[in-house]
Amino acid sequence: MSDERPERKSDYDPRPFSDARLREEYSREEVERWRQEADESHANWFDVMNNDYGKD
Numbered sequence: 001m002s003d004e005r006p007e008r009k010s011d012y013d014p015r016p017f018s019d020a021r022l023r024e025e026y027s028r029e030e031v032e033r034w035r036q037e038a039d040e041s042h043a044n045w046f047d048v049m050n051n052d053y054g055k056d
Helices: 015-025 028-049
Strands: none
Touching: none
């Protein structure tokens, strides 16, 4: 069995349509708030990962 994927028969890329539809559904402010929340969650996760508690 080969790991190669079969070639796509169409060059259709649904992302531009999806991105445009999402831009209509959500405001720039909502998206920016989600990005900030994701950045904060990411920083908090690394705080937990770098915690020295219990390593001594």
